[in-house]
Amino acid sequence: MAQTLFDKVWNAHIVEQLGEDTLLYIDRHLIHEVTTPQAFAGLNEKGRKVRRPDLTFGTMDHSISTRSLALDACGPQNKLQLQTLADNCAEHKIALYPVGHKNQGIIHVIGPQLGLIHPGMTVVCGDSHTATHGAFGALAFGIGTSQVEHVLATQTLKQTKGKSMKVEVLGKLPLGVTAKDIILAIIGEIGHAGATGHVIEYCGQAIDDLSMEERMTICNMSIEAGAKAGLIAPDEKTIAYLENKDFAPSKEHWDNAVEYWKSLASDVDASFDTVVTLHAKDIQPQITWGTNPGQVVGVNQAVPSPDDFSDPIEKESAIKALKYMGLEAGQTWDQVKISHVFIGSCTNSRIEDLRAAAKVAITGKVKNNVTAIIVPGSVAVKEQAEKEALDVIFKEAGFEWRLPGCSMCLGMNDDVLQPGDRCASTSNRNFEGRQGRGSRTHLVSPEMAVAAAITGSFTDSRQFGE
Amino acid sequence: MTGLTTLQGKAAPLDQANIDTDQIIPKQFLTGVTRSGYGIHLFHDWRYLDLHEQEPNPDFSLNKPKHAGAKVLITRENFGCGSSREHAPWALADFGFTCIIATSFADIFYGNCVNNQLLPIALPSEQMDKLFAAIEADPDVIFNVDLPNQSVQVGSISFSFEIAEHHKENMVKGLDAIGQTLEFDSEISSFEDKRRVWL
Numbered sequence: 145m146a147q148t149l150f151d152k153v154w155n156a157h158i159v160e161q162l163g164e165d166t167l168l169y170i171d172r173h174l175i176h177e178v179t180t181p182q183a184f185a186g187l188n189e190k191g192r193k194v195r196r197p198d199l200t201f202g203t204m205d206h207s208i209s210t211r212s213l214a215l216d217a218c219g220p221q222n223k224l225q226l227q228t229l230a231d232n233c234a235e236h237k238i239a240l241y242p243v244g245h246k247n248q249g250i251i252h253v254i255g256p257q258l259g260l261i262h263p264g265m266t267v268v269c270g271d272s273h274t275a276t277h278g279a280f281g282a283l284a285f286g287i288g289t290s291q292v293e294h295v296l297a298t299q300t301l302k303q304t305k306g307k308s309m310k311v312e313v314l315g316k317l318p319l320g321v322t323a324k325d326i327i328l329a330i331i332g333e334i335g336h337a338g339a340t341g342h343v344i345e346y347c348g349q350a351i352d353d354l355s356m357e358e359r360m361t362i363c364n365m366s367i368e369a370g371a372k373a374g375l376i377a378p379d380e381k382t383i384a385y386l387e388n389k390d391f392a393p394s395k396e397h398w399d400n401a402v403e404y405w406k407s408l409a410s411d412v413d414a415s416f417d418t419v420v421t422l423h424a425k426d427i428q429p430q431i432t433w434g435t436n437p438g439q440v441v442g443v444n445q446a447v448p449s450p451d452d453f454s455d456p457i458e459k460e461s462a463i464k465a466l467k468y469m470g471l472e473a474g475q476t477w478d479q480v481k482i483s484h485v486f487i488g489s490c491t492n493s494r495i496e497d498l499r500a501a502a503k504v505a506i507t508g509k510v511k512n513n514v515t516a517i518i519v520p521g522s523v524a525v526k527e528q529a530e531k532e533a534l535d536v537i538f539k540e541a542g543f544e545w546r547l548p549g550c551s552m553c554l555g556m557n558d559d560v561l562q563p564g565d566r567c568a569s570t571s572n573r574n575f576e577g578r579q580g581r582g583s584r585t586h587l588v589s590p591e592m593a594v595a596a597a598i599t600g601s602f603t604d605s606r607q608f609g610e
Numbered sequence: 611m612t613g614l615t616t617l618q619g620k621a622a623p624l625d626q627a628n629i630d631t632d633q634i635i636p637k638q639f640l641t642g643v644t645r646s647g648y649g650i651h652l653f654h655d656w657r658y659l660d661l662h663e664q665e666p667n668p669d670f671s672l673n674k675p676k677h678a679g680a681k682v683l684i685t686r687e688n689f690g691c692g693s694s695r696e697h698a699p700w701a702l703a704d705f706g707f708t709c710i711i712a713t714s715f716a717d718i719f720y721g722n723c724v725n726n727q728l729l730p731i732a733l734p735s736e737q738m739d740k741l742f743a744a745i746e747a748d749p750d751v752i753f754n755v756d757l758p759n760q761s762v763q764v765g766s767i768s769f770s771f772e773i774a775e776h777h778k779e780n781m782v783k784g785l786d787a788i789g790q791t792l793e794f795d796s797e798i799s800s801f802e803d804k805r806r807v808w809l
């Protein structure tokens with residue numbers, strides 16, 4: 145029978161079928177400080193061991209400072225959590241890249257960068273943006289702490305297979321429109337619960353044309369469409385990206401690995417439970433106006449009115465969201481003044497994001513009264529950016545250049561907004577209070593974030609740069 | 611874990627769709643290293659007027675005396691969307707809830723509930739309307755939830771709900787999921803023997 149990419153990866157990891165449930169083998173387990181302490185405590189209570197420490201990799205990213213390498217820079221509780229991770233990794237012989245290590249960074253940035261993620265793998269992490277790794281044709285999804293404990297102890301997970309959704313983006317992407325805009329447009333189209341219960345496969349020319357880093361931006365936000373995972377079939381770009389990475393298959397196995405990876409595409413006659421089609425030419429730079437990622441419009445559209453929604457729940461949500469966001473229906477984006485800009489997060493903090501941001505930043509200066517920070521996704525990204533002197537461009541334009549971490553994406557450190565602050569953010573969630581109680585988040589691409597920093601309100605980034 | 615079969619108790623309403631995990635338990639409370647103590651921070655931004663949790667918001671449903679002591683939370687579409695933080699079900703359970711009835715749940719959150727003996731029940735929106743109406747009419751009305759028989763009964767209304775057989779069994783018996791999987795140790799080992807050499 146014809147199979148989807150999802151079917152192929154799934155079937156290759158079945159340890160045992162248990163009724164409707166499948167015991168699935170996990171190839172890669174990524175861990176960080178926030179969702180693991182209770183899992184290790186659970187293991188220790190029962191005297192259980194980590195089955196495959198060699199398949200488990202950890203870093204510190206969520207609760208660290210972006211101004212200091214000291215573990216206690218954000219207070220004693222953060223320090224305790226970080227120290228607990230370090231102790232657990234040492235005790236169970238798990239590789240950890242702590243603050244200060246050259247491999248440290250946001251878990252979803254360092255995984256690919258180190259070559260830890262190969263096509264066809266199953267990848268889990270106690271973090272919903274694990275879907276990022278689907279860009280390699282891996283089945284990657286976020287899990288809760290009880291499941292982290294289950295994977296530590298057994299290297300497997302019990303899962304019920306989800307439905308499949310094909311999202312095809314046809315044609316060529318217009319100039320100045322980014323991967324972030326594609327995924328926001330997709331979420332706007334299907335709604336932020338539109339893919340609940342599904343695993344998405346992204347395809348079509350606009351997706352094929354993307355670099356690996358852009359594909360990661362797309363897969364990253366699958367959860368914002370409600371999907372647990374999103375993936376893209378591996379191709380020559382995937383293979384080229386992995387070659388010579390630290391944890392890529394060794395020379396002697398490389399050819400066999402590549403041959404296997406090439407078999408990982410949905411069969412032409414494979415069928416999907418749901419199919420969604422978008423045309424790339426219709427996508428403009430996107431801005432979220434509400435408090436969920438599906439509440440999004442193009443930069444040239446005005447802030448919508450609740451009356452634009454026929455569905456009573458959407459209408460109700462729109463009323464509430466506009467109130468929280470302090471926006472009026474019909475406002476145009478140049479009328480919406482911002483106080484903060486955040487460029488970072490596992491969605492948009494890779495080197496290509498910073499290069500794109502720098503191209504706009506070089507054309508102007510951060511507006512008075514706007515605080516703008518740039519937080520690279522990893523030490524390696526930071527070093528590469530500094531090698532290319534991007535940090536100089538940013539600093540001259542008035543941006544703060546920080547140490548790598550999750551930072552203001554969720555503000556578990558001291559990068560937190562105050563009530564009423566309005567932020568153009570390259571992160572992935574605009575929920576109420578996400579970046580600080582009472583703060584207002586607008587999700588945009590790096591280019592749009594820099595353009596907003598320069599003009600002090602939202603502007604079409606296509607007016608800047610080349 | 612102790613098994614969950616039936617429960618009786620009052621319900622508290624949160625009549626809103628798309629309640630995300632950042633609302634259920636905001637990030638500043640995720641620095642803990644244990645599973646307990648999150649109940650006090652549940653719905654922090656909505657429940658308190660101040661940052662120090664000294665001033666309860668009198669308008670927030672869970673703060674109303676008539677809903678005190680509720681064991682069941684009833685809410686709308688896509689409850690628990692957002693992050694995978696298990697602190698969300700920990701906070702709900704620690705606050706005193708044993709069951710959440712909603713129109714629908716986000717996937718990861720649903721699984722996290724099941725793994726914490728917090729019963730998630732999804733019902734169609736017309737049925738949810740009736741449950742909201744029942745609480746509106748009488749805040750003290752008792753919800754009778756029967757997991758083995760998959761039913762919710764409130765006054766004269768009774769609905770049946772769906773739950774996967776394995777979830778039901780685990781919750782009813784309070785089984786240790788890891789212990790169960792460890793019984794497949796030899797199957798896992800033989801799978802490992804066949805994995806591709808470069809992995």
Ligand code: SF4
Pocket residue numbers: 205206250251252271273489490491549550553554571572
């Ligand atoms: S950058 Fe944001 S979304 Fe990504 S892992 Fe960190 S907190 Fe989560």
